[in-house]
Amino acid sequence: MAEVLVYIDHVDGAVGKPALELLTLARRIGEPVAVALGDGATDTVDTLAEHGAARVLTHDASEYADYLVVPKVDALQTAYEQVSPAAVLVPSSAEGKEIAARLALRIGSGIITDAIDLQAGEEGPVATQSVFAASFTTKSRVSRGTPVITVKPNSAAVDAAPAAGAVEALSVAFSDKATGTKVTSRTPRASTGRPELTEAAIVVSGGRGVNGAENFAIIEALADSLGAAVGASRAAVDAGWYPHTNQVGQTGKSVSPQLYIANGISGAIQHRAGMQTSKIIVAVNKDAEAPIFELADYGVVGDLFDIVPQLTDGINARKG
Structure with missing residues (x-):
């Protein structure tokens, strides 16, 4: 079965529902291989394995916290070259879309954003999108390269499907551009106790x-x-x-x-x-x-x- 690379957005090892939805959708088109980066990456393994990740590729470095986006793109590109997946799935967050767009450009592939469903197709994964201010629903597929697809949250019910979750360490060499935009300070957002x-x-x-x-x-x-x-x-x-x-x-x-x-x-x-x-x-x-x-x-x-x-x-x- 073809492997599907899934970028996992987590906070200190806590995996959010959108990431688990990606694993559920990935199983429809292949075998999920998760990519978890940064502090707490290894803490995600049990949760990811429980929800279908056959393998979990991890890497931690200060660059993921100290600089914007590019270090994560470098790591995801490394994972892509190592796995040669049938597709790459990324959450449709603001950061996720930028990561997906940069990756698609680097590997010369088409990109589909804000998918709300995924199905296997004879010529590659078929994504359902809601377009033109949600006035139409379309089915799309990438015609060049490996599909890079961002998926909107709440697009699929989370479905547990225990898998091996074998942990593999990524060896990432950051590009010169990885340190181009440095995070100089952070201000925690006041918690309301309500969901995101x-x-x-x-x-x-x-x-x-x-x-x-x-x-x-x-x-x-x-x-x-x-x-x-x-x-x-x-x-x-x-x-x-x-x-x-x-x-x-x-x-x-x-x-x-x-x-x-x-x-x-x-x-x-x-x-x-x-x-x-x-x-x-x-x-x-x-x-x-x-x-x-x-x-x-x-x-x-x-x-x-x-x-x-x-x-x-x-x-x-x-x-x-």
């Missing part, structure tokens, strides 16, 4: 209808009752009601949760582009003609200040 927006299974968002920063407490309360992430429309972010890091949309973050609840959001194409691939969409808006209802699986016409607190209370009551 792009990885969350449930997202609760607020828009112009929230009518003020102080009113986002209502949105946060609903999110917390569901164990969800909080999102915001561009209008809410531009008004200064919620941080830009929480913006969902074409100029913000793309999310694809199991459940998306839009509160006071009209549903302009800019916002829809960032959440249209959500599995179930619920909309709350007092305007019955709002475009969001064209997209919603369930819609509630009414004042969010009446509906959202009742929904929160109902969820908390059921939790007992």
